[in-house]
Amino acid sequence: xxxxxxxxxxxxxxxxxxxxxxxxxxxxxxxxxxxxxxxxxxxxxxxxxxxxxxxxxxxxxxxxxxxxxxxxxxxxxxxxxxxxxxxxxxxxxxxxxxxxxxxxxxxxxxxxxxxxxxxxxxxxxxxxxxxxxxxxxxxxxxxxxxxxxxxxxxxxxxxxxxxxxxxxxxxxxxxxxxxxxxxxxxxxxxxxxxxxxxxxxxxxxxxxxxxxxxxxxxxxxxxxxxxxxxxxxxxxxxxxxxxxxxxxxxxxxxxxxxxxxxxxxxxxxxxxxxxxxxxxxxxxxxxxxxxxxxxxxxxxxxxxxxxxxxxxxxxxxxxxxxxxxxxxxxxxxxx
Amino acid sequence: xxxxxxxxxxxxxxxxxxxxxxxxxxxxxxxxxxxxxxxxxxxxxxxxxxxxxxxxxxxxxxxxxxxxxxxxxxxxxxxxxxxxxxxxxxxxxxxxxxxxxxxxxxxxxxxxxxxxxxxxxxxxxxxxxxxxxxxxxxxxxxxxxxxxxxxxxxxxxxxxxxxxxxxxxxxxxxxxxxxxxxxxxxxxxxxxxxxxxxxxxxxxxxxxxxxxxxxxxxxxxxxxxxxxxxxxxxxxxxxxxxxxxxxxxxxxxxxxxxxxxxxxxxxxxxxxxxxxxxxxxxxxxxxxxxxxxxxxxxxxxxxxxxxxxxxxxxxxxxxxxxxxxxxxxxxxxxxxxxxxxxxxxxxxxxxxxxxxxxxxxxxxxxxxxxxxxxxxxxxxxxxxxxxxxxxxxxxxxxxxxxxxxxxxxxxxxxxxxxxxxxxxxxxxxxxxxxxxxxxxxxxxxxxxxxxxxxxxxxxxxxxxxxxxxxxxxxxxxxxxxxxxxxxxxxxxxxxxxxxxxxxxxxx
Ligand SMILES: Nc1ncnc2c1ncn2[C@@H]1O[C@H](COP(=O)(O)OP(=O)(O)OP(=O)(O)O)[C@@H](O)[C@H]1O
Ligand SMILES: [Mg+2]
Numbered sequence: 065x066x067x068x069x070x071x072x073x074x075x076x077x078x079x080x081x082x083x084x085x086x087x088x089x090x091x092x093x094x095x096x097x098x099x100x101x102x103x104x105x106x107x108x109x110x111x112x113x114x115x116x117x118x119x120x121x122x123x124x125x126x127x128x129x130x131x132x133x134x135x136x137x138x139x140x141x142x143x144x145x146x147x148x149x150x151x152x153x154x155x156x157x158x159x160x161x162x163x164x165x166x167x168x169x170x171x172x173x174x175x176x177x178x179x180x181x182x183x184x185x186x187x188x189x190x191x192x193x194x195x196x197x198x199x200x201x202x203x204x205x206x207x208x209x210x211x212x213x214x215x216x217x218x219x220x221x222x223x224x225x226x227x228x229x230x231x232x233x234x235x236x237x238x239x240x241x242x243x244x245x246x247x248x249x250x251x252x253x254x255x256x257x258x259x260x261x262x263x264x265x266x267x268x269x270x271x272x273x274x275x276x277x278x279x280x281x282x283x284x285x286x287x288x289x290x291x292x293x294x295x296x297x298x299x300x301x302x303x304x305x306x307x308x309x310x311x312x313x314x315x316x317x318x319x320x321x322x323x324x325x326x327x328x329x330x331x332x333x334x335x336x337x338x339x340x341x342x343x344x345x346x347x348x349x350x351x352x353x354x355x356x357x358x359x360x361x362x363x364x365x366x367x368x369x370x371x372x373x374x375x376x377x378x379x380x381x382x383x384x385x386x387x388x389x390x391x392x393x394x395x396x397x398x399x
Numbered sequence: 400x401x402x403x404x405x406x407x408x409x410x411x412x413x414x415x416x417x418x419x420x421x422x423x424x425x426x427x428x429x430x431x432x433x434x435x436x437x438x439x440x441x442x443x444x445x446x447x448x449x450x451x452x453x454x455x456x457x458x459x460x461x462x463x464x465x466x467x468x469x470x471x472x473x474x475x476x477x478x479x480x481x482x483x484x485x486x487x488x489x490x491x492x493x494x495x496x497x498x499x500x501x502x503x504x505x506x507x508x509x510x511x512x513x514x515x516x517x518x519x520x521x522x523x524x525x526x527x528x529x530x531x532x533x534x535x536x537x538x539x540x541x542x543x544x545x546x547x548x549x550x551x552x553x554x555x556x557x558x559x560x561x562x563x564x565x566x567x568x569x570x571x572x573x574x575x576x577x578x579x580x581x582x583x584x585x586x587x588x589x590x591x592x593x594x595x596x597x598x599x600x601x602x603x604x605x606x607x608x609x610x611x612x613x614x615x616x617x618x619x620x621x622x623x624x625x626x627x628x629x630x631x632x633x634x635x636x637x638x639x640x641x642x643x644x645x646x647x648x649x650x651x652x653x654x655x656x657x658x659x660x661x662x663x664x665x666x667x668x669x670x671x672x673x674x675x676x677x678x679x680x681x682x683x684x685x686x687x688x689x690x691x692x693x694x695x696x697x698x699x700x701x702x703x704x705x706x707x708x709x710x711x712x713x714x715x716x717x718x719x720x721x722x723x724x725x726x727x728x729x730x731x732x733x734x735x736x737x738x739x740x741x742x743x744x745x746x747x748x749x750x751x752x753x754x755x756x757x758x759x760x761x762x763x764x765x766x767x768x769x770x771x772x773x774x775x776x777x778x779x780x781x782x783x784x785x786x787x788x789x790x791x792x793x794x795x796x797x798x799x800x801x802x803x804x805x806x807x808x809x810x811x812x813x814x815x816x817x818x819x820x821x822x823x824x825x826x827x828x829x830x831x832x833x834x835x836x837x838x839x840x841x842x843x844x845x846x847x848x849x850x851x852x853x854x855x856x857x858x859x860x861x862x863x864x865x866x867x868x869x870x871x872x873x874x875x876x877x878x879x880x881x882x883x884x885x886x887x888x889x890x891x892x893x894x895x896x897x898x899x900x901x902x903x904x905x906x
Contacts, residue, residue, distance in 0.1 A: 082420070267776045269767040276764050279753035286712065286750045287765040287819070288736040346755045 121361035122250035126309035130302030138345030144329035151310025152320035155183030183311035191303015195296035240315030278345030415464035421798035442622035444810030445796035497548025654871035661687035671718030679882035693873030741825030754805035762786035789818035
């Protein structure tokens, strides 16, 4: 056998070009950012503007990290919007000022930890239910999470009696609204969560298992992976991330109602897909997810900045998402 | 089919080159095929055989070179173009739609239609009847209405063959069509091929089974490292000469000596009966330390079902499994692995590889538990070097350890799977058709590793449809027929005749 038949025969192509053709998601983001910069003569990138962009996208980033991991395991989660809405409502209900007459627990003053814990637990519980339905109930993720979507929505309306949960305490709001120097707290939380997700996906056995399950569930089972348990865990982790998103959203807006976070699942799924997380499973990275969120963010923000009519904004957003994903997929096509 | 070209060739591939990132898969390759001949294409794993055929079939686009079909230059942009022009192909990997019926799979993309005024509908009846007629003409017993995924791998392969034949092509490419067929089925395939040949069809035949080549081929082209070594008449070659051309050096024995002496019983199976009443029943045997136990039988003998049950992949109705004298319950592969078992499954694509993941991950995925460092984080460096070491020992050919496994040639994917289970350090390794699709050189490496494992006190169960391999590597050969254990052969009794006698006891 020739000497070349070893593992390290030739190094794969390297260099900037190879990097860019592999990471079309980053290219898309940079192109959009440059376009916006050019159109506004750089004015769109003042400190204020960047802060606003980060604040606006932060909450969505948690949802994206959660559903991104789920999609890596070949799943999907449609319940995000209403789960985040339910979490926000539950969390807010424990953070209302005690002297507010219309408060759900009027007259009661909870320490700040209560609304946070209640929110996280609600999110985790929803994720756990999704996970159990998918892993042990063997329901298709699409159907299972469609069910929990409706349940979460119903629970939210029952719990709040369809009223706005408002008049939240300032310390609670400060968790979301504060900033460290020029850096909004929200951006710091996202960075932290993204780091944890990166470690999980890249450096733990469970992360590798997620990719394996998404890549070939039968082979994963044969390789001794406890597929059911890992699936429960991925939905649970996602639930916790939705929990964080809900708590922060309540604090950011200072209230929660039935419209909070509506449609967030679509934004989150679109973001991670633009970021290169493939619906066929087994593909995607934390970095890609965040780039996807920023790409969608810059689209939203840029069009608002340029004064594009909001109806046209929706239309443009759809087109850009389709083009971005099309380019990303074609890099894997025929060579 | 008339020999209508001046050159006398039905197909000419001239100076084809093709590279992938990091690999020059084809380098100025020329292949000329005459009508009405069987043309064998030979070469080691990763030599470029499948890539060349994929260029012909329009799946890959060659970087340079020309394809001349029946005297005219052609450029296929898709498989459909190729099919329409009279080139059909049986792919190395099964490419079917498991959840649809056999007939739908056979006519996929060219379903017979029925007009109803301006509307056109699928003609299910015609589809069924045509499929039945096709199967009958090929002597295959397959119900057109069966679900494809429910058939055994070898029946699925038979369907692929039927489909390729049904295109009425002038060139039929068969990329390792026999790799999941038994000898009787291969005989059957050869009858079909001879019939095609007598009708003037050119058959390009790829296989790693030497004996087949001399049975069926008229001409042999040999590839090595992406280049064409040459084309020879089959009659002017012998087996050793062919192997020399393929590997570029002389080869010695086909099997290494298995020197180990079996010791005490490691695994004992008593009266194992599958939950599925049509599967195996009342199977008992034992496996000793340092022993290689071959399992032979025809397709349908339930050999795969038996080893999958041992590994917790199939439900068992009754019977006992003892490991080192202790009764164990194996309800999932996880249980099996914890008792020191490993299983290389026969269905590489279905239950083996993770196509989009790297060679490293594909190798290490079943043993990550041993590579947890501080805070239970993965020790990537150790994982990678261990995975690379194993693959190097088997001479896996890959551009790098980070390459997606789907970009490796079929035989090299199989080597990665062997590495995966070696990495789990199993006490009892079950190998279901371990050398399927692997070239002669690499077969020897795998046999050597088996012999070495046995010498180090490991036990091996090897399911195989290849007689020479069963006879050459096993201490004992257990034969199944129709789900029952019909006998175990040892020493002088282990002969091809005896195996066949036991394997056909109930048929
Ligand atoms: N899509 C691809 N991307 C990158 N490299 C590829 C791709 N397809 C094939 N190769 C490389 O091209 C070389 C030739 O592969 P090919 O599949 O043609 O081998 P083969 O002769 O059919 O081997 P086998 O007997 O194992 O099937 C291999 O080194 C393989 O890694
Ligand atoms: Mg091949």
